[in-house]
Amino acid sequence: MKGIVFTEFLEMVEAKFGYEMVDKIISSSELSNDGAYTATGTYPHHELLQLLNELSNASDTEKSVLLHSFGTYMFVTFKNGYPGFFEGFEHGFEFLKSVDAHIHKEVLKLYPDAKLPSFETRGDGNEMRMTYRSYRKMADFAHGLIEASMSHFGHEHQVSKKVLVQDGSEVEFHIVIEV
Ligand code: HEM
Structure with missing residues (x-):
């Protein structure tokens, strides 16, 4: 999955929930690069799903809504x-x-x-x-x-x-x- 999807996702999390939430979901996910994504890179789709799961748990919000x-x-x-x-x-x-x-x-x-x-x-x-x-x-x-x-x-x-x-x-x- 293209890096722009990851960078924008994390930007949205910061805008809606604050930077601590970004930090929290990155550290509780197992990411190959510790969440250092670049817009033009390509990264495994399952990492986005993990970040989404962690956000859903931490914010008590359905994944579909997020x-x-x-x-x-x-x-x-x-x-x-x-x-x-x-x-x-x-x-x-x-x-x-x-x-x-x-x-x-x-x-x-x-x-x-x-x-x-x-x-x-x-x-x-x-x-x-x-x-x-x-x-x-x-x-x-x-x-x-x-x-x-x-x-x-x-x-x-x-x-x-x-x-x-x-x-x-x-x-x-x-x-x-x-x-
Ligand atoms: C200028 C407008 C758009 C651009 C430049 C664009 C570009 C992209 C890019 C770069 C990705 C990521 C592909 C990857 O990670 O491999 C993507 C994914 C996606 N795009 Fe678009 N897109 C646009 C508009 C739209 C619109 C209007 C829709 C919905 C009607 C849409 C639906 C999707 C979906 C659902 C995905 C996720 C991948 C998937 O479900 O398989 N896109 N798009």
Whole structure:
């Protein structure tokens, strides 16, 4: 998993819970590099899961809630870091369709070792279904990113989630714009 995911995760933990919490979850996890991540490096995905577990225990917050918040937080990072990917869209659904069709493909050119989820979208008008597939099972992170995207494009929205494969590797989001 790319280092930017780790550096942003720890930054979010610091912003929401304070530096002591960052210190606490790093020292209670078994990390290969003592939590010294760089944005362009690549690190084992299980280290993120460990940090998430430790944060969930220490803050008494469900992992799904933390991952969703992390998605919302990461949206701002992407928006500031890659403004070009957000330009030229009138509608949030067009942007969401471009994640699989364009954005993540460009990400792969920049970072050939990135492991990205796949998204399948259908429907238009005021409703869209977006199916997430990834062995990393980070659908709640996607959920936060989807909601932040809809807000960014000015849509009042409801997003519901249906688990298609029990282990969380396949999840369908139903996004409805309230008019
Ligand atoms: C400019 C916008 C975006 C950029 C630059 C971007 C880039 C990235 C990068 C670098 C990763 C890490 C890959 C790795 O660690 O190997 C990632 C992962 C991910 N991205 Fe995006 N992304 C963007 C927008 C989105 C949006 C809007 C969504 C949701 C609809 C999304 C869903 C995900 C998910 C769920 C993952 C976690 C990996 C997984 O579940 O397999 N991304 N993205």
